Amino acid sequence: MKLDRLDARLLRLLTDHPQLPAAECARRLNVARATVASRLERLHAQGVVEGIVPKIRHEGFDYRVVAFCSVEIHQGLGHEAVAESLAASVPEILDMYTVTGGADLQLRVAAPGPSELQGVFDRISQVPGIMRTSSSIALRTHFQDRVLPLVEHAADDSAGRAPRVE
Amino acid sequence: MKLDRLDARLLRLLTDHPQLPAAECARRLNVARATVASRLERLHAQGVVEGIVPKIRHEGFDYRVVAFCSVEIHQGLGHEAVAESLAASVPEILDMYTVTGGADLQLRVAAPGPSELQGVFDRISQVPGIMRTSSSIALRTHFQDRVLPLVEHAADDSAGRAPRVE
């Protein structure tokens, strides 16, 4: 789905001011209220906006350390089975990807502190089917889930065809 | 801040049904309306809930491929400067961490497809101060930003102690 400038401005506005009323959004964007609603509905229908969800920060409840873990899986048990087993037994895993390259799975995990992190890695390693793990700790999170610049990049790309507002 | 079972149930409920009215939350959790409101206020104040934000899926606007990129930085220019330069010039970067281990920066990037991904890596490599990059493509995203199991894990851990605010 192609995004236009209005979509990008709306997403930026909603991200900066999460609970901003639709009426206020409309005022700031110089469009009617129903337009904001219909745009949001369209974005939702096309899968651009997954939903309006509460953003939970693990740092808030004292899981302050983030780390990455590359996992090599023992061939024969199947990636999917091991992945499900991992997901079920280690709640500290935040993200899980199957990746190309040396490793099979790429994980992002959280822990209260560096010492507890060791326990998490241990539990990961003990999951049946896992051969080897390699980890690194995040010393600093510059940003996370930064999508707005990409949204605006995509909107600018299709600016030529974009429906001209105003 | 310590979480108790009620916090966990509330967060789970709000995640499953984002825009559920406070009165309905109270009914389903068998607590008073004001309790829901005060809990939410506390969670917000303590930084557990960042806000109710629209979850934007890059797949929705045709950035379907995700990849990881480990970046080695040329010592002397400073990590921070290079990181800022990267962030400013490559909108496709979704996450950026400074990490321990062989690499200096760990990136997660998005692109419309594998071919466009090459262009993204090229632009990353051309940023001044970057020595070497090593990348891997995500073949499958099992899950992303899965915090609820961790919330419930943390709530269970402190179940024995009395729920108290720090």
Added chain:
DNA sequence: GGTGAAAGGTCATTAAG
């Protein structure tokens, strides 16, 4: 627990491509 104010949802109409 009740009441006023305000937000969201729905719809027919109108302008534009």
Added chain:
DNA sequence: CTTAATGACCTTTCACC
């Protein structure tokens, strides 16, 4: 002729008492 934006009406929810 199709699509999108608009303004108004109506229902529900929230905040305060």
